[in-house]
Amino acid sequence: MPSLEPFDETITVRRWHPATDLARLVEVTTAADVLFADHGLSLPPDDPTAELRHAEHVLVAGSPAVGFAALITVDGRAHLAALAVHPTHGRRGIGSQLLTAACAEAAKAGRTEMTLTTFVDVPWNAPWYAARGFAELPADAWGPGLRAIWAAERAAGIIVAPRIAMIRQLTATQTIPGGRE
Numbered sequence: 001m002p003s004l005e006p007f008d009e010t011i012t013v014r015r016w017h018p019a020t021d022l023a024r025l026v027e028v029t030t031a032a033d034v035l036f037a038d039h040g041l042s043l044p045p046d047d048p049t050a051e052l053r054h055a056e057h058v059l060v061a062g063s064p065a066v067g068f069a070a071l072i073t074v075d076g077r078a079h080l081a082a083l084a085v086h087p088t089h090g091r092r093g094i095g096s097q098l099l100t101a102a103c104a105e106a107a108k109a110g111r112t113e114m115t116l117t118t119f120v121d122v123p124w125n126a127p128w129y130a131a132r133g134f135a136e137l138p139a140d141a142w143g144p145g146l147r148a149i150w151a152a153e154r155a156a157g158i159i160v161a162p163r164i165a166m167i168r169q170l171t172a173t174q175t176i177p178g179g180r181e
Contacts, residue, residue, distance in 0.1 A: 011097060013097050015060070016058040016060045016068065024064050028065060028067060028086045029046050031088070032085060032087060041122070056109075057105050057106075059105065067085035074115060078114040096132065112170050114134075117153060118164065118166060121162060135167060135168070
């Protein structure tokens, strides 16, 4: 199980500015994807531009950005469409900061649950989210939107290792284990 890192007090989470942040967020994704290759997973090339432009909320850590979280609504729930931290800034709690902010943003928007899809066996995926309050969402509880995301991931070649959908209950005051409100 991953350690729960303290927050990096020097990093501020903010809303993104597409004109100035987009190119950097593409760089963050590309660099973060190298970690999967180092773990033996061959993922298809990932350009998050369309996903970021269509996200309801994009939160960015740092200026210039060193990480981001993108949120959409799927089946009436908040859905964490993407969370990435540049590897040179990893293991400093930035991912936890982004997740905390994403959960708070979703709760503020009236969502009571957040879903995501992730790799089962990658330490900084399902085990990391489980340590932060997420649990596996059984396939029979998936709605049509989550099924469509799963099908799109499969079509894009993302299903290269066991994956699951996960869910977390949201409350008005979000606390992520190992983090701050």
